Amino acid sequence: xxxxxxxxxxxxxxxxxxxxxxxxxxxxxxxxxxxxxxxxxxxxxxxxxxxxxxxxxxxxxxxxxxxxxxxxxxxxxxxxxxxxxxxxxxxxxxxxxxxxxxxxxxxxxxxxxxxxxxxxxxxxxxxxxxxxxxxxxxxxxxxxxxxxxxxxxxxxxxxxxxxxxxxxxxxxxxxxxxxxxxxxxxxxxxxxxxxxxxxxxxxxxxxxxxxxxxxxxxxxxxxxxxxxxxxxxxxxxxxxxxxxxxxxxxxxxxxxxxxxxxxxxxxxxxxxxxxxxxxxxxxxxxxxxxxxxxxxxxxxxxxxxxxxxxxxxxxxxxxxxxxxxxxxxxxxxxxxxxxxxxxxxxxxxxxxxxxxxxxxxxxxxxxxxxxxxxxxxxxxxxxxxxxxxxxxxxxxxxxxxxxxxxxxxxxxxxxxxxxxxxxxxxxxxxxxxxxxxxxxxxxxxxxxxxxxxxxxxxxxxxxxxxxxxxxxxxxxxxxxxxxxxxxxxxxxxxxxxxxxxxxxxxxxxxxxxxxxxxxxxxxxxxxxxxxxxxxxxxxxxxxxxxxxxxxxxxxxxxxxxxxx
Ligand SMILES: [Ca+2]
Ligand SMILES: [Ca+2]
Ligand SMILES: [Ca+2]
Ligand SMILES: [Ca+2]
Numbered sequence: 001x002x003x004x005x006x007x008x009x010x011x012x013x014x015x016x017x018x019x020x021x022x023x024x025x026x027x028x029x030x031x032x033x034x035x036x037x038x039x040x041x042x043x044x045x046x047x048x049x050x051x052x053x054x055x056x057x058x059x060x061x062x063x064x065x066x067x068x069x070x071x072x073x074x075x076x077x078x079x080x081x082x083x084x085x086x087x088x089x090x091x092x093x094x095x096x097x098x099x100x101x102x103x104x105x106x107x108x109x110x111x112x113x114x115x116x117x118x119x120x121x122x123x124x125x126x127x128x129x130x131x132x133x134x135x136x137x138x139x140x141x142x143x144x145x146x147x148x149x150x151x152x153x154x155x156x157x158x159x160x161x162x163x164x165x166x167x168x169x170x171x172x173x174x175x176x177x178x179x180x181x182x183x184x185x186x187x188x189x190x191x192x193x194x195x196x197x198x199x200x201x202x203x204x205x206x207x208x209x210x211x212x213x214x215x216x217x218x219x220x221x222x223x224x225x226x227x228x229x230x231x232x233x234x235x236x237x238x239x240x241x242x243x244x245x246x247x248x249x250x251x252x253x254x255x256x257x258x259x260x261x262x263x264x265x266x267x268x269x270x271x272x273x274x275x276x277x278x279x280x281x282x283x284x285x286x287x288x289x290x291x292x293x294x295x296x297x298x299x300x301x302x303x304x305x306x307x308x309x310x311x312x313x314x315x316x317x318x319x320x321x322x323x324x325x326x327x328x329x330x331x332x333x334x335x336x337x338x339x340x341x342x343x344x345x346x347x348x349x350x351x352x353x354x355x356x357x358x359x360x361x362x363x364x365x366x367x368x369x370x371x372x373x374x375x376x377x378x379x380x381x382x383x384x385x386x387x388x389x390x391x392x393x394x395x396x397x398x399x400x401x402x403x404x405x406x407x408x409x410x411x412x413x414x415x416x417x418x419x420x421x422x423x424x425x426x427x428x429x430x431x432x433x434x435x436x437x438x439x440x441x442x443x444x445x446x447x448x449x450x451x452x453x454x455x456x457x458x459x460x461x462x463x464x465x466x467x468x469x470x471x472x473x474x475x476x477x478x479x480x481x482x483x484x485x486x487x488x489x490x491x492x493x494x495x496x497x498x499x500x501x502x503x504x505x506x507x508x509x510x511x512x513x514x515x516x517x518x519x520x521x522x523x524x525x526x527x528x529x530x531x532x533x534x535x536x537x538x539x540x541x542x543x544x545x546x547x548x549x550x551x552x553x554x555x556x557x558x559x560x561x562x563x564x
Contacts, residue, residue, distance in 0.1 A: 053564055056490070059540050063492040069535035072519040077138035078107040080469050083127060084146035086110055091221035092146050095228045100520060101512050101546025102235060102554045104142065104469045111152065121192075123153040124178065132182040135210050142426055142469040143179055145215035146224070148381075149359035149372060152215070154178070155186075157195035157460045163404065164447050165253075171398035172369065174359050175460035180209035180430065197456050206459040207434045212426025214392070214468035216384060217358035219374045223385040230345035231467060234391045235554035238315060241344060242473035243278035246314045247271060248301060249287045250321025250330040252402060252446060261445050262292035263320035266407040269441065271318070273411070274418040278476065284309050288321065288330070303331045313344040315473050318414075320407060323352025323395065325361050325378050334379040340388040347425065347472055348383055349394040349413065351406030355380040356395030356463040384465045392425055392466030398457075403446040405458035408436040415439060417472045423550070426468020433459055471550075478502070480509060480555045482547050487562035490540070495559065496532035498525075499547050505529025509549040515541050537561070 080099060082092045089110045096106040111127065118129040134140040145152045155178035159171040175195055178186060187193065188200045195201075218224045249264035264287040271283070285298030286306055293300055306329075310317070319329050326334045328350065354362055355378050360369040372378075383389040394413065400406040409432045416422045416431030437455050442448050484497040499509045511531040514520045518538045523531035537543075540561030548554045 055540060055563065059490040059537065059561075061490070063536050065492070067492045067534075067536065069519045069521065070533070071521050072535075073105060073522065074518070074520045076105065077134070077140070078105040079139065080104050080106040080142035080144060080467075081131075081134065081140060082106060082108045082144045082146045083111060083152055084108060085151045086112055088147055088151065088218060088221065088224060091218075091224040095224065095231070097514065097516070097544070098228060098232065099467070099469060101514055101544055101556060103510050103512065103522075103546070103548045105520070106142075106144075106469075108146075124155045127153050128155075128179060128182055128186075131179055131211060135182055141212060142424070142467075143211050143213045144467050144469075145176075145179065145213065146218065148217035148219045148374060148377070149174075150374065151219065152217075154359060155194055158193065159197075159398070159457055159460055161401075161453050161457045163401065163454070164449075169399045169457075171457070171461060173357050173397035173461065174463070175397070176213055176215060176463050177206065177209065177433075177459055180211050180213040181206065182210050183208070195460065197453075203437075203452050203455050203459070206456060207437075209430040209433060212424060212430055212468040214426055214429075214464040214466045215358065216466060217377070217381050218385060226385060226387045227391070227467075229387075230389075230391050231470065233343070234315065234345050234470070235548075236556075237344065238473055238477050238553050239479045240476065241313045241315055242476040243276070244282045244314045245275065245279050245284075245316040245318060246309050246346075247283060247285045247287075247298075248306065248317065248319040248321070248329055248331075249292065250301075250319075251288045252321065255445060258445055260289050260291075262287055262289040263402070264288070264292035264296055264298065265443050266320045266403065266410075267318055268296055269443070270407075270411045270414050274414040276418055276474065284312070284314070301329075301331055303336065306331045307336065307340065310340060310346070311342045313342075315344060315346045317346050317348045317350075317390075318410070319348065319350040319352065320402075320410070321350075321352065323350065323355035323379070323400070325354050325357065328352060328355045328379040328383065328393075328395075332379065334377075334382050337379055337382045337389050338386055340386075342388050345388070346390040347392040347394075347466075347470075348380075348390050349410055351400045351402055351410055352380075352395055353400045354378065354396060354398065356393060356465055357397040358463075358465070360397075380465055390466075391470060392464065394429065394462070394464055396461040397463050398461035400461065401454050401458055403443055403448045404450050404454040405436065407443075407448070408439065408441045408450060409433065409458055409462060411441050412436045412439045418474055421474065423471055424469050425466065425472050426464060426470075428472065429462075429464045429468065433462065475551055477551055477553045480506065480547050480549070480552050482511070482545060482555055482557045484545055484557050484559055486559065488537070488543065488559050489562045490537060492534070492536040494532050494534045495543070496530055497545060497547075497557075499529045499531065501552065506549070506552075509547050509552065512546045513543055514546070515543045517541075
């Protein structure tokens with residue numbers, strides 16, 4: 001029923017739009033009929049008899065000189081796709097608009113709309129086939145998997161490893177690299193088992209991701225709205241806080257003679273190698289052992305102190321230590337996450353076990369896993385889905401291998417963020433995967449020798465929960481202001497805005513002008529801070545204007561139609 005309505009409005013809208021494009025409408029048009037469908041294609045058709053004044057016909061008159069909206073990219077291939085099910089598709093649309101205004105053209109795709117030509121042996125393969133095509137033919141960069149297990153497919157990969165400490169681990173959890181490494185031969189030997197080491201492909205191919213992938217494992221529209229609200233704050237209200245970070249450690253292991261080994265050493269080597277100077281002035285360190293606290297000028301980690309620190313406007317948390325289904329660290333439980341009151345959401349990067357698994361429950365690393373009930377999310381999921389917490393969680397769907405994989409990944413991830421200045425968290429995530437084996441990393445007391453097996457395992461358990469296109473703040477950003485007219489009228493026109501930072505005009509800011517269902521135009525500010533778009537509106541409707549530039553907070557303003 002709902003589908004039929006959408007189709008009805010769409011075809012009627014195209015009919016009107018086509019008539020306008022052909023320029024035959026002129027004075028013979030019937031403004032009443034146009035007004036029924038024109039306002040954003042919303043479902044108030046036939047309601048204008050009792051809903052305010054009729055829209056003046058000039059809002060639907062084609063330009064007498066034949067000019068149309070210039071450089072409209074509304075129907076161009078997007079850089080990011082949000083893949084979701086029918087139930088959550090509407091909830092994701094405002095998020096796609098927000099990211100488009102922030103310079104990442106984004107579209108929502110329902111899994112049910114994937115053309116049958118991409119059909120695979122199961123839903124995960126169908127989705128992978130579709131993404132591969134969009135990467136090859138559409139310039140796709142980012143994939144946001146917009147749903148929990150049961151809503152958006154995932155690929156389980158079986159794995160087993162013996163580690164130098166004598167333990168053995170098995171995993172059969174989601175490997176999100178299935179949607180990132182879309183060119184890898186996931187079942188090269190055609191035995192129906194995906195991602196078998198060397199039988200299907202090896203570590204060299206595992207390093208080669210084509211797409212940056214993240215998952216926001218939402219089950220409800222409210223969880224999608226929570227995520228949107230946090231991303232808005234993260235992108236918008238950061239000036240003054242961008243270069244702050246919180247470092248958290250647990251006891252990594254307890255060795256004979258030496259005693260407790262604090263994972264802080266792994267954090268410190270990465271922090272020292274890659275975090276820029278302003279981060280060193282504003283860091284807070286909460287470490288597990290008194291020895292590490294003394295050595296690195298840290299305070300002892302305990303839940304009350306960790307909670308206060310997380311609520312102190314910190315956009316980046318770096319943790320090395322332990323986790324499980326219900327625990328992100330030894331101090332941060334799922335209930336702890338739900339009880340947070342932080343106003344500024346953060347990126348949380350960790351090598352913990354299991355707390356990034358959105359599909360399974362595992363009480364210990366090697367016990368049998370059970371499918372997750374929708375309301376039994378892991379701690380990492382709640383971090384991303386709750387009203388507070390953060391915008392991203394980097395963790396693991398299985399056992400994290402710490403000093404023989406997870407620590408090296410985070411080391412290379414932060415190289416991607418701070419040294420390579422990669423523009424998004426998803427691309428830094430892929431950089432971390434590509435470089436974790438190559439980049440030198442060592443610790444005093446723990447074996448840090450990675451093998452093909454430990455690298456292979458790590459590629460498959462790593463997960464990014466969150467939007468892969470989000471930038472990670474690498475400095476304290478500038479605030480921008482956008483000066484625009486308050487209203488606009490009908491007919492072909494040029495709308496100019498002025499962008500300033502600290503009162504001075506700012507050049508090279510990307511400005512996106514967007515009118516829902518009509519146009520999206522991008523322009524870059526000149527030396528006077530001015531950017532403009534030339535368009536002919538197809539009926540009245542608000543125009544949203546977003547402005548972003550590297551090192552600047554996102555800002556948005558709007559222009560409304562001048563109606564009687
Ligand atoms: Ca196989
Ligand atoms: Ca095989
Ligand atoms: Ca879940
Ligand atoms: Ca859930």
